[in-house]
Amino acid sequence: MSGRAEEAVRKDGVGQVDAGYEVGISRRTLLGMATLAVTGWLLPTGAAGRWQSVAWPGAAGPRIAVVPFHREMLRAPHPWAG
Amino acid sequence: MAPRTVECRLCPKHCRIGEGEAGDCRIRMNLGGRLRAVTYGMAVAAHIDPVEKKPFFHYHPGARILSIATAGCNMHCQGCQNWQISQANPEDLEAVALPPEALADLAVRERVPLIACTYTEPLAYYEYTLDTARAARERGIPTAIVSAGYANDEPVRALFREIDAATIDVKAFDDAYYRRYCDGGLRPVLNTLVAAREAGIWLEVSNLVVPGLTDRTDGLRELSAWIHRELGPDTPLHFLRFVPHHRMQNLPPTPVATLERAWEIARDAGLRYVYLGNVRGHVSESTRCGSCGEVIIDRVGYQVQEVRVEDGRCPGCGAPIPGRFGRTR
Numbered sequence: 001m002s003g004r005a006e007e008a009v010r011k012d013g014v015g016q017v018d019a020g021y022e023v024g025i026s027r028r029t030l031l032g033m034a035t036l037a038v039t040g041w042l043l044p045t046g047a048a049g050r051w052q053s054v055a056w057p058g059a060a061g062p063r064i065a066v067v068p069f070h071r072e073m074l075r076a077p078h079p080w081a082g
Numbered sequence: 083m084a085p086r087t088v089e090c091r092l093c094p095k096h097c098r099i100g101e102g103e104a105g106d107c108r109i110r111m112n113l114g115g116r117l118r119a120v121t122y123g124m125a126v127a128a129h130i131d132p133v134e135k136k137p138f139f140h141y142h143p144g145a146r147i148l149s150i151a152t153a154g155c156n157m158h159c160q161g162c163q164n165w166q167i168s169q170a171n172p173e174d175l176e177a178v179a180l181p182p183e184a185l186a187d188l189a190v191r192e193r194v195p196l197i198a199c200t201y202t203e204p205l206a207y208y209e210y211t212l213d214t215a216r217a218a219r220e221r222g223i224p225t226a227i228v229s230a231g232y233a234n235d236e237p238v239r240a241l242f243r244e245i246d247a248a249t250i251d252v253k254a255f256d257d258a259y260y261r262r263y264c265d266g267g268l269r270p271v272l273n274t275l276v277a278a279r280e281a282g283i284w285l286e287v288s289n290l291v292v293p294g295l296t297d298r299t300d301g302l303r304e305l306s307a308w309i310h311r312e313l314g315p316d317t318p319l320h321f322l323r324f325v326p327h328h329r330m331q332n333l334p335p336t337p338v339a340t341l342e343r344a345w346e347i348a349r350d351a352g353l354r355y356v357y358l359g360n361v362r363g364h365v366s367e368s369t370r371c372g373s374c375g376e377v378i379i380d381r382v383g384y385q386v387q388e389v390r391v392e393d394g395r396c397p398g399c400g401a402p403i404p405g406r407f408g409r410t411r
Contacts, residue, residue, distance in 0.1 A: 052179070054111070054120035054172065062111070062173040064124055069178040074130045074192065080151070080201045081163035082136060082228045082249075 086115035092208055093156045093233045094270045106265075107206040108171050109154035119209045121152035124177035125185075126167050127201050130194055134384040136228045137320050137359055139369055140405025141247050141284050143379050144386035147226070148194040150185060151201030152177070152210060157230050158265040159253065161292060161330035168202040169328075182213035186221050200228035208237060215244040226284075231274035232266045238274050242281035247406070249286045249320075250275055254296040255305035263295065272308070279313050284406050287313070288320040288359065291336050291344055302344050306351035315352050316372065316404035321345060323360035338364070355404070373401035 051063040090097045090105045097105035099112040109121050133147045153175050155168035162168055167175060180188065189197050197218045204211040204227040215225040224246035231238075231250040242248075250271065253260055257268040278285045287309055291297050309317050321344045324336045341358045345366060348356040354372030358364050362383045369379035376398040380387040390397050391407050 054113075054118070054124075062120060062171070064120070064173055065176045066124070066179050067176045069128075069180065071192075073178075074128060074148070076129070078127065078129050079164075080127050080129070080167065082200045 086112075088112045088115065088117045090117055091234060092237055093205065094267060095156060104171075105156075107154045107156035107203070109152065109156075109206050119207065121154060121172045121177070121207050122210045123179055123181035123184075124152055124172065125150045125180045126153050126170075126172075126175045126177050127151040128178060128180060128185075130192065131198070132384040132386075133196060133198075134381065134386065136198055136200060136226065136249050137288060137322075137357070138226065138247065138249060138284075138286055139320070139357055139379070139381075140286065140318050140355065140403070140407075141226065142196060142406055142408075143369075143381075143389050143391075145196055146194050147196040147198045148185070148189045148192065149198040149200045150180065150214075151199070151204075152207040153202065154206055155203040155230075156206040156266075157203065157232055159230075160263045160328060161290065161324060161326075161333075162328045163325070164201050165328040182210065182217040185214055186217040186223060189218065189223050190221055195223065197223055197225045198228060199225065203230060203232075205229050205231070205233040205238065205241070208233070208241065212241055212244060215241070219244065229274075230264075230266065231271040233270065233274065235270075235273055235277060238277050239281065242278055242283055245283060247284035247286075248278050249288055250278065251288045251290065252305060253290065255301050255308065256296070259296060272312075275309075276312055279317075285313065286318040286320065288322055289344075290322045290324055291341055292324045292330065293333055293336050293340060295333075297336070297340050297344070299343070299347065302347045303351065306348040306353055309348075310352045315354050317353065318355040318357065318404075319348055319353050320357045320359045321348070323358065325360065369403075371396040371398060371401055371403065374399035378403060 050066050052066045054062050054064050087098055087100050090110050095106050099105050101112050104111045111118050111120050128150045130146050131149045133142055133145045153167055153170050153172040199211040218225045226247035227245055228249045252271055253264050260266045260268050321341050323341055326333055338361055345356050358366040367381040368377050371378050378390045378396055391403050394407050395402055
């Protein structure tokens, strides 16, 4: 038994050891993710693009990724026939 | 409450759609027991093209046309050139929100005189096409569609009251081909062509000549004879060169000699305006007067070099030239 595991046994009375295959998320990472989520939510649709429900606001079902419209796309080369 | 199945009667497939599911076109879904057109106002393509690219050769030649499409299609042609958008789920593609009024306003703002619902299947994203045509008409802009024409008679005729022109693609004059390679049928397409003629909208017909599949002489002869008989000898017919796409990558491009044979068959059947598409620089790209043979619209590829039509007539012999040649805006 490793020193750390021995310490856990002494403290809790139960043999414990760190399990493998666990991904730790630091507080800093969590803070960053929360910041991104809030920022993305506050940005106007025209700047960031949004997932939009195809039925009605708040409805279940598929959602379409809506990207901002740019004038340049009207004249950009494109592959579509017809 | 028990889930409610709805039936879509827009096209001959009459899909019975369960709660939360989509019809064969992927566009029309049962959401909460209601049939919803989920791509309404969601354009996956929006481009300004030359009108010749649709193809329209007798419809405001040289004009630019604001062309849009949504995801999905009610047919599944194995040689589809736009399969990345026509055979995709709407939720798997990025779209721009262009509701009908915004689209019509965009055409006005960009000074584009025409709008086309094209690339995929405007009859499948029917409500978007219809409302776009109405919004555009209010602003003095005609709308055209480029379609396979596979829909039921009633909605087709209702749409033709709102639009100005159509290019309908006849896949082959062979119902078995439609069923095997396109997941459609011939008869509804022929009905759509007749409806377009009766509605008085401008009509052109295209046909993709696939080597070994739709290049048989008797099939081309039947198609040409039917167009001559039912739609008239002045109906422009475009034979399009096949280029390997989607699930027909095992086939070669159509030899130009095959297309030239198709051209001769159609001319022999009495059609006066026959063109070859996707063969850049071919002599058939230009329009010749059906009476005297003089070149009246000179084209190279999609570029119109000169339009010599004067007041809808040939400057050489004075014969009327079928089409719409006036100023659009």
